[in-house]
Amino acid sequence: MMSDMLKQYGEVIGFHAMDSLLAIAERLRGKKIVHVNSTREGGGVAEILSSMIPLSRELGLDVSWEVIEGDEPFFSCTKMLHNSLQGMAGGLSDGQIASYTETNHRNAERLKDYLEEADYVFIHDPQPAALLGMMPGRKGKWIWRCHIDVSAPNRSVWRFVKKQVEGYDASIFSLPDFAQPLPHPQFLITPSIDPLSEKNIPLSKAEMEKTYRELGVPRDKPVILQVSRFDRFKDPLGVIESYRIAREYVDIRLVLAGGGAADDPESGEVLSAVQEAAAGDPDISVLVLPPDAHRSINALQSGADVVVQKSTREGFGLTVSEGMWKRKPVIGGDVGGIRLQVINRFNGFRVRSPEGAAIRIRYLLTHRWKRERMGVNARQYVLENFLITGQLRNYLSLLVTLDG
Numbered sequence: 001m002m003s004d005m006l007k008q009y010g011e012v013i014g015f016h017a018m019d020s021l022l023a024i025a026e027r028l029r030g031k032k033i034v035h036v037n038s039t040r041e042g043g044g045v046a047e048i049l050s051s052m053i054p055l056s057r058e059l060g061l062d063v064s065w066e067v068i069e070g071d072e073p074f075f076s077c078t079k080m081l082h083n084s085l086q087g088m089a090g091g092l093s094d095g096q097i098a099s100y101t102e103t104n105h106r107n108a109e110r111l112k113d114y115l116e117e118a119d120y121v122f123i124h125d126p127q128p129a130a131l132l133g134m135m136p137g138r139k140g141k142w143i144w145r146c147h148i149d150v151s152a153p154n155r156s157v158w159r160f161v162k163k164q165v166e167g168y169d170a171s172i173f174s175l176p177d178f179a180q181p182l183p184h185p186q187f188l189i190t191p192s193i194d195p196l197s198e199k200n201i202p203l204s205k206a207e208m209e210k211t212y213r214e215l216g217v218p219r220d221k222p223v224i225l226q227v228s229r230f231d232r233f234k235d236p237l238g239v240i241e242s243y244r245i246a247r248e249y250v251d252i253r254l255v256l257a258g259g260g261a262a263d264d265p266e267s268g269e270v271l272s273a274v275q276e277a278a279a280g281d282p283d284i285s286v287l288v289l290p291p292d293a294h295r296s297i298n299a300l301q302s303g304a305d306v307v308v309q310k311s312t313r314e315g316f317g318l319t320v321s322e323g324m325w326k327r328k329p330v331i332g333g334d335v336g337g338i339r340l341q342v343i344n345r346f347n348g349f350r351v352r353s354p355e356g357a358a359i360r361i362r363y364l365l366t367h368r369w370k371r372e373r374m375g376v377n378a379r380q381y382v383l384e385n386f387l388i389t390g391q392l393r394n395y396l397s398l399l400v401t402l403d404g
């Protein structure tokens, strides 16, 4: 008997796809699988694990999720690690290396018996990567799951991380371009969205309209939407410029929605610049949403006419998949993971400038049939490639492959 949750996923992905997921899960019954990351909340990794763990359990797998405990110096060190692996200048100080090693040691002590017994351990990102070297009695296969772009890292920082991850049995990257040579098999698995989460479940038209009303966005003209943190790499000012150019030809509204991360001094600056650029234009709404506004974001995306993600740098844009899932063609920056998600003219357009984005906005708004067609393609593309069920199937297949 299939549980209610599996039935609901089955209704989305089709029962054939669900059967194949069940079949692969069957091969891993009785095996102990553990995921380890560094936070239970906030960020894409935690968001994916929050969906993947309950789904895995529902499939009968013995899976658990451990979070490493660290203090402020550790997290400032790992933030530095993260930034410098993505190319920012600056290395790690001796103090930071000591804090990294010491924190991993403390967590290794706490989790040792458990992790050494596990059949498969997924270690997410660099924060807990040193745990492997602290498990002399480990029995299972260990996989390093890297969610970040390490294609052009700071060399000294990469050498340090490489030492921690060389001993793994395999590693997983999100895109081929993100990887680095390592002495073990590497796999490519793209991140995914959960069709049953608050962010992505179907909403009624009434709820969608109510959300727009509550957020003060009239629905009198077509809505162009970008949801993202106020971060310069998301290029919100470029989006405003695109809107201004497009407006000369089509009457539209622009909505820029995102969180105001209090712990990120830069986001405040970017938000102020955006508010200044939007000032005096009643057709631009800059919405600062609380971190748990998943349902409001869902409503905004569901009610938009065109979704934009004009990033100038992007790992894998979850907002792109979210917009596509709501049958919106996406105009995305021609960078990073967006290149895998948006296929020009099929489910959206990739652009390199505000002028390019403006031309595509104008095109989509004046070609309704094309817009709807591309929206249908967008949804289908996410269904086939970027749902949590597919990502889990890929993870499980990898485990089966590792066992040879």
Ligand code: UDP
Pocket: 044, 199, 227, 228, 229, 257, 258, 259, 260, 289, 290, 291, 293, 294, 297, 316, 317, 318, 319, 320, 322
């Ligand atoms: N998001 C959110 N609130 C915000 C801004 C973004 O919940 O104010 C969500 C967004 O819906 C998506 C994720 O955060 O699920 C952002 O992922 P993405 O890969 O697009 O960008 P990142 O922020 O990881 O660079």
